[in-house]
Amino acid sequence: MPARHQRLTETTDELDAALAAIREELGLTAGFPPAAEAEAEAFSADPQLPEADQTGVEFVTIDPPGSTDLDQALHLERDGDGFTVRYAIADVPAFVAPGGAIDAEARRRGQTMYAPDGRVPLHPPVVSEGAGSLLAGQERGAYVWTMRLDASGDVVETALERARVRSREQLTYEQAQQRVEGGDAMLGLLETVGELRIALEAARDGASLDMPEEQIARAGDAFVIERRVLLPVERWNAQISLMTGMEAANLQLRAERGILRTMPRPPKGDVDRFRKEVRAIGEEWAEGEHYGAFLRRLDRAKPTTLAILQAARRLFRGASYTVLDDGSDAAQLEQAAIGAPYAHTTAPLRRLVDRYVLAHCEAIANDREIPQWAAEGLAGLPEIMQTSGQLANKLERESIDAVEIAVLRGRIGDEFDAVVVESRKEGATIQLIDPPTEAACETDAEPGSRIRVRLTEADLGTRRLRFVQA
8 A cells, every 4th residue: 555545544543543532531332232223123113193285395404415314394375475484393293102212212311422433313314304204295294383474574473383394305405405596486486585584583683603514524645624615405495494483482481381492692792802803803793783794794615714703602602501480580491592482393203303393292282281291391301401401511621622723733833824713721722714713822912912923832632733933
């Protein structure tokens, strides 16, 4: 084997080992207890489908290539001057027996965990990627949201029922974008409604990061991080999910029962610090412009934009889950990035809390008692989601660190442009402009300063990445 291929193989093997070690350190295993697997197999052999029938609706799914755990399917049509949006969400409560083995394991896991080398699912794959997934051509149970919108894209009426559905087609984002550009009537309405909803988001001072997707690739002996800017159809599709989550929050608020996803507005000091970082990176941000509007207009293809979006994440802190009761403080119930109350409800195959929100909303929408399992299951649910969220963030952060080390390890001694993000007694944290990497650095520069740094250490074994000011 030529020497350069030997070095590349060694680097690849070390990265694989580092990613595996991270999972082991975090106690993450993909396998399920035998009892949970047995429950999943039993459901898959004889799924119990709802009586209501919406198989005549020509739903489609839009997901990344190769996806098998399909939570959502959509259909849009004109309705006078407005629109009707139908959004089918996988009927996870149908295969999770309250207090059963799948239920217990799902409450232990909290959510699906994602890493560069694979995922640790919330539910056994035989249902989450098979009998419970909204796969094309298969009759499935779903919670079907039917939302009527006016000409501005605002929701004027919402209904929700459990029904049988059959997705007609599984589209990738690229295929959906091509359909829109080719004049597809139904998906053309996704563009229309998506743009209307983005305008409404701007009007309520909402904000979205819309981070470009990053993928690891090899270039000769080195690793590189390739960025894929999100397609417009991905933003339009996300707006349908956000709209549904807002309607889920409204239903629960009406009944003063359920659980919301909440986040406070960023303190002025954080916004001022972010503005200083933006200035150091070299982007113009007009005084008086809301940070949401500023983030929306950035060119996602520019390397400096990704650095700005990374810095902006510090504006989106403090997210939590709030259980509603008669004494809930309305002022604390907003999700600041959305600019409205919001609930997680569109990804029950991958997130535990959505199952409970769906059960609450379906009962409230149809003037029925909330199922006992759903009402009682809210106890401890915010803590479960917070703990699993912290674990997911740690897995993501440490995995990205390992990949960045693999990308940069061949550039010891090279210099980079960076912005100082934070300064502490033990050293500073910097944000490289390109590649957009956070790392420790020896510098006395103030936060928000733009400096030149030199890479001094990139060790996969210890997962250490360090710079000094040049």
